[in-house]
Amino acid sequence: MSLADEMFQAVMDYSPQSATMLGVPGWEDKLEDLSTDGEQVIRDRIAGLLEKAETDDTEDPVTLAVIKQQGRAIVDRIDARLIEHTVATGLDAPVNGLLMISSRLDVSERVDQFARYIGQAGQRVRDSDRRPLRRHLEVGVKRMESVLAAPVQEWEGDHSAEIRTAIAGFRDVLTSIEDGRGDDKPGLCWLPEGERNYTNLARDYTTTTRTPDELHRLGKDLIASLREEYAEIGSRVWGTSDVPEIFHRLRTELLWDNEEQMVENALGAIARAEAEAPNWFGRMPRNACQVRAVEEAEQRTSAIAFYQPGSLDGTRPGTYWLNPLGATERSRTLSEVTAFHEAVPGHHYQFSIAAELDVHNVRKFAFIEAYLEGWGLYTERLADEMGLYSSEEQRLGMLGLDAMRAGRLVVDTGLHAFGWTRQQAVDYLRENTVMPEPEINAEIDRYIESPGQALAYMVGRLEIQRIRSEAETKMGDRFDVRAFHDLVVGSGAVPLSTLDQIVTAWADAP
Template sequence: MSLADEMFQAAMDYKPFRAAMFGVPGWDDKVDDLSVEGEQALRARVADILRRAETSDEDPVTLGVIRHQGQTIVDRIDARLVEHTVATGLGTPVNGLLMMASQVDVSQRVDKFARYVEQASQRVRDSDRRPLRRHLQAGAQRVESFLASPVQEWEGDHSAEIRTAVAGFRDVLNSIEDGRGDDKPGICWLPDGERNYANLARNYTTTSRTPDELHRLGLDLIASLREEYAEIGSRLWGTSDVPEIFHRLRTELLWDNEAEMVASAEEAIARAEAEAPKWFGRMPRVGCQVRLVDSAERATAPIAFYQPAPLNGTRPGTYWLNPLGATERSRTLSEVTAFHEAVPGHHYQLSIAAETDMHNMRRFAFIEAYLEGWGLYTERLADEMGLYSSDEQRLGMLGLDAMRAGRLVVDTGIHAFGWTRQQAVDYLRENTVMPEPEINSEIDRYIETPGQALAYMVGRLEIQRVRAEAETKMGERFDVRAFHDLVVGSGAVPLPTLEHIVTEWAASP
């Protein structure tokens, strides 16, 4: 068995639902082992693979992926995130399980759900790393709503034991009286917090940039985005006053109904697919559909997300839209989000990689700086491609840019510099057009997944940089279609590995 085989198996054992997301067979009857003993056994196994990778003659690209995926597992186990991640985000163990259960076939693993929830309860109950009080309350409310709901089809014959375990998790959350206050939301306030955050930041960005450097980068980007807002605002509304532009974006241009939101997404994707052959030499064989999130999951699901097509082709890739509160949301975010999540963003990226003959370690590696960096890159690429239908929609592009730049500032502020939760909320309120409910949900997400928010903008800037260097080096030989095929056809890789791939390509005759 190769090192790539070993690491792929370890990565899927660590997160079996990831195999389900991609339709990779072999893990359909498994769930995460959240016990301390289980995690430490997996950590030892991964550490052994990493030691052997140091002297391996595997090709450099595959080795780069192996090392990153292994270090990811080590860093996240060491940070003991399961012990203080309890609220309503996708990355929270119990809520994530309940959400995923309605989206994939869980019939072969549903008998293990109760034990999984019991393990989560034990880790939270016995930990010295207390969640925020507000997250304890939110998590308890979320599982209470599940317990109050009718039995769902996926629960099958295991409903009673699952709901008993979930009720036990709720009781654990309600029993913790010393949760952290909003004045100490960051991981820096927890044991080994500074070291863990540095490791997580390095892991999520795949770079050596320090929290201080990332914080300053975010501040600089926010300043430059204000100039773009002023330029488009002058053209569209005759004003360059950024606060006024922000106010109009928050209060005007809202959806009239859910159907309008879905139609806009479908039209944007169709337009992108028609233009894509000019920018990509290879398009995915599988299509992309737009669907609304199930009503039972709308209260906790993200606004939009992408689910790749399974390997067996039983359904297309799916761009999920959450219509909750549609009439209070700006329609300017419609096109940019569709380009990021669907075409030419995650749908092209994940589908094309899955259709290659690379090793599964390469096809299905989960490296956020590359994955989310590509999503952000395509938001700006869409403007190059002429896909935005109006300046209103270009303001939406700037709106998401500001959110991702703001993430660099507030994630490091919270976790490295000891910001209060209110400081982070105030920063996003002043420097983005995000509505208040979204600001609050985003801040809570950053608190519970330290470092993940750093991946987006760092990845985009690096893809833009290596493209610009290749264009300079190659001159008239540069083919943007070939560049895009190279980037998405290489699968998810750490950013230094991507630079190596593009540099070699640009130097070839």
């Protein structure tokens, strides 16, 4: 078995649910071991593979770079012991994440392991010296109680009684913790070895050597430059360049009339993108992209929108999920930019084309967020180049998401490296983005429970833009944007430094 084979097996064993979500067969009957001993086994296994990678001369350089990045990221996540204080509503919260995917994927072959998994998660939280935030304990308790109060779901099958007993036990663990952290100490820097863990996670999520301090300053610089763009477009849309007034109007005007209108707009945006894409891409994904509304039972804990890759055999298309909850209170300016990011030409092209590549599975299914989310954010601006936004109002939505991602650099590092309180983070996003208050609070709680992940988006986009700009300068008239995009999405997920090397070799070729 090659090193690539071994690492791919280890990565999928580390997160069998992710394998199923990515459409990789062979892990449908598995659920990871969350116990301390279980995690140590997989950590030791991956650490051994990383040692072998240092002297390996059999794998090609790109595959070897992916192997190292994937292995280091898992080791760092295990070392950070995040599952011991991640208990609220995100996908990274083990119990909530398991419950969320159960209504979207076939879990029949692993449902018999749910009670064991939930029990292990509870034991890790109960026995840890790293306490969750008090507010996240309260959220987690409410989430478990809502599940227990709901009718039995079809996916629970014959294991409903034992699963619900385990959920009740997890709720009781959360209820029993009386020394949860307050909002004044939400970041990793307040936990044992937190600063080191955050530095490692920031490196893994960005695949760069940028320090938390550099990322913090970068975010602030971007926020300042975005205000100039707001003023420019705002003067055309509303006749004002006053940024606070533009922010206010974006928060309170241009809202959806109903849920159906939101879905129809997304369908229209994706259709325009698919029609224009051949002028910007030489390769189209074989798998289709469908738009679906999040099931009502999951709406209160689901993200506003997200993409789920299709299956390898094409029987399940890629799916752009929209959460219609509270549609009439949401700005319609965010509809098109989100569709371009999550669906076409964003994650749908990225995941679907990667799944078609003739490369090793360790590359085909690598989850390198700086590349993945960087591409998604890159396509938001690419859509502007492509002429896809239907109005200046929709371009304001593009700026709105830009500001959110720039703000993430400031807030994520503020929380986890510089000791910010939760309120400091809320205040910063309130002042510098057009996000409504409920979304700001949800985002901040996400950053607290998924340290470093929010850094991937803007860093990834800036690196892809830099790589493209340097290739354009070097190649001049020889530069072909279609070939560039095919190269980026056709390389599969790779560290940004590796993507730079791939594009540089292409640009230097005669």
